[in-house]
Amino acid sequence: NGGGFGGKSDPFNHEIAVAKLAMITGRPVKITLTREEVFYCHRGRHPTLMWVKTGVKRDGAITGMHFRSLLDGGAYGSYGVASTYYTGALQTVTYNVPRYHFQGARAFTNKAPCGPKRGHGTPQPRFALEVHLDKIAEQLNIDPAELRLKTLVPPNSLTANYLRVGSMGLGKCIAKVVEGSEWKQKFRKLPEGRGVGLACSSYISGAGLPIYWNNMPHSGVQLKCDRGGGVTVFCGSTEIGQGSDSILAYIVAEVLGIDPFDIAVVTADTDLTPVDLGSYSSRVTLMTGNAALQAAERARQILALHASKKLEVPVERLTFADGRVFDSKDRKRGMAFAEAIQLAEAAEGTIGTVGSYTPPMSAGKYRGAGVGPSPAYSYSACVAEVDVDPETGIVRVPTIWIAHDVGRSINAASVIGQVEGSIYMGLGEALMEEMTYRGDLKVVHKIPSLLEYKSPTTLEMCDVVTYLIEDPDPNGPFGAKEVGQGPLLPVMPAVANAVYDAVGVRVDEVPVTPEKVLKALRRKQKGEAGRYGPEHFPDIAWPEATRVPTPWEGGDGKAVQPVRV
Numbered sequence: 001n002g003g004g005f006g007g008k009s010d011p012f013n014h015e016i017a018v019a020k021l022a023m024i025t026g027r028p029v030k031i032t033l034t035r036e037e038v039f040y041c042h043r044g045r046h047p048t049l050m051w052v053k054t055g056v057k058r059d060g061a062i063t064g065m066h067f068r069s070l071l072d073g074g075a076y077g078s079y080g081v082a083s084t085y086y087t088g089a090l091q092t093v094t095y096n097v098p099r100y101h102f103q104g105a106r107a108f109t110n111k112a113p114c115g116p117k118r119g120h121g122t123p124q125p126r127f128a129l130e131v132h133l134d135k136i137a138e139q140l141n142i143d144p145a146e147l148r149l150k151t152l153v154p155p156n157s158l159t160a161n162y163l164r165v166g167s168m169g170l171g172k173c174i175a176k177v178v179e180g181s182e183w184k185q186k187f188r189k190l191p192e193g194r195g196v197g198l199a200c201s202s203y204i205s206g207a208g209l210p211i212y213w214n215n216m217p218h219s220g221v222q223l224k225c226d227r228g229g230g231v232t233v234f235c236g237s238t239e240i241g242q243g244s245d246s247i248l249a250y251i252v253a254e255v256l257g258i259d260p261f262d263i264a265v266v267t268a269d270t271d272l273t274p275v276d277l278g279s280y281s282s283r284v285t286l287m288t289g290n291a292a293l294q295a296a297e298r299a300r301q302i303l304a305l306h307a308s309k310k311l312e313v314p315v316e317r318l319t320f321a322d323g324r325v326f327d328s329k330d331r332k333r334g335m336a337f338a339e340a341i342q343l344a345e346a347a348e349g350t351i352g353t354v355g356s357y358t359p360p361m362s363a364g365k366y367r368g369a370g371v372g373p374s375p376a377y378s379y380s381a382c383v384a385e386v387d388v389d390p391e392t393g394i395v396r397v398p399t400i401w402i403a404h405d406v407g408r409s410i411n412a413a414s415v416i417g418q419v420e421g422s423i424y425m426g427l428g429e430a431l432m433e434e435m436t437y438r439g440d441l442k443v444v445h446k447i448p449s450l451l452e453y454k455s456p457t458t459l460e461m462c463d464v465v466t467y468l469i470e471d472p473d474p475n476g477p478f479g480a481k482e483v484g485q486g487p488l489l490p491v492m493p494a495v496a497n498a499v500y501d502a503v504g505v506r507v508d509e510v511p512v513t514p515e516k517v518l519k520a521l522r523r524k525q526k527g528e529a530g531r532y533g534p535e536h537f538p539d540i541a542w543p544e545a546t547r548v549p550t551p552w553e554g555g556d557g558k559a560v561q562p563v564r565v
Helices: 013-025 035-041 080-093 123-140 144-150 170-180 244-256 284-311 337-348 412-431 491-503 514-525
Strands: 048-056 062-072 100-107 194-204 219-225 231-235 263-267 318-321 324-327 330-336 351-357 377-388 395-405 463-469 545-547 561-563
Touching (some): 048 123, 062 123, 080 100, 080 123, 123 144, 123 194, 144 194, 170 194, 170 377, 170 395, 170 463, 219 284, 219 337, 231 244, 231 284, 244 263, 244 284, 284 318, 284 330, 284 337, 284 351, 324 337, 330 337, 337 351, 377 491, 395 412, 395 491, 412 491
Parallel strands (some): 062 100, 231 263, 395 463
Antiparallel strands (some): 048 062, 194 377, 219 231, 318 324, 324 330, 377 395, 545 561
């Protein structure tokens, strides 16, 4: 699967075969795929055709939205049902949409199968929606940034499709990138060939519905204190390069007032660690982090109880910081953290605690309501500046400004790294990355190699100006929310909107290649619509729609009856 999804989601035939061969032979077995075979069996992002219709008032307020998605799933099912639902689920947690109608379908085709990739099912609709909003802003003669600011979903609210929004820092994100990019001085004011575009996004901080349907915790942590002042954290989450081990150490260190280097993190050993549902859906910081927070707070309570007796200080006045436990009113009256452990162990025996986390139940009870709920949603705003050569159609992106509402930044360096990695990935998808097929009945890849499947190099990578917006969410550890996937989403539409600002043509399809830009420019020169992209959405025999009354209609999240549309 794409991005950091690895082999977690789908069982691959060759993985099962190699395991069986190893069992039969009793020897190590390795299967190596050629690059072409990788292209045929991997799970890439779904090509998606979308149709959007939005009702708006003259001031830009949204009255309703109808969104259709048609996904090309390739040869196998993969996570296709969830991917399809995700193309329609999150529009309402970004903008205030009082009435929402979604229709989605996924087709099986004789191509390489598609599955989850970074942003799972949401970069495609985000591209469609953000370009669509820019067109609305132009028709209403409203600045695109102002239109978005007017239509933001309010914090601490319930959406039309019953998703609970907590903290919502998107307004601050928009304000920051507008200021940093000098948007008001550049939009529609730069010379021909140069332009700026803006887009926004939202994403889940862990899926509210577990991949295993039961009432068990989604994350668990065991914490052990030793006499020397060290702490060991046992958890089942997996470090795949996203920095989760360090985040868990920082959370525990913050609670216990010790150096993160005094904490050992033991992860992903099913013989030793409690169950964790895995590193997916940007869930580890919030869900495993909350479990670690709970375990650390329970350990702190035990240590504080026994330290308070020795120091003759009320528990509520004790502070844990700098490797010590001391009276908040008299820092000299205290002891080393290790001594507090020794006191507690002498009184109670080995000091160990546990923590677990289960997200709130989904408010929606209708079919499909399991996709979209999350304990918290992150938000991003992005401004891209482009240079477009009208003679060649080549698009260059010198700078991107991005602001991300991370809730609370636990490790700023790691957060910035995730944001900048998202920009790199989004730039590739916006300008060059594409699965192309030969035009005959064999329907095989035209260019199954990384030589021709282009990704940005350091020469194509733009400068990135990153702003971290902290709008703490009550459901996150210390208010933290996700950062691993959300910042990817606004990059593609921001680039496409910037191209329109630069040369006045719409490329409603990614990647925005020179060929597409030139075709749109030639159409404009002929007096036709300056646009390149799909011309129509196919007629589909949709099943009867499920009607779910909205919260402001007195609904309870359940469907009342199907309706014909």
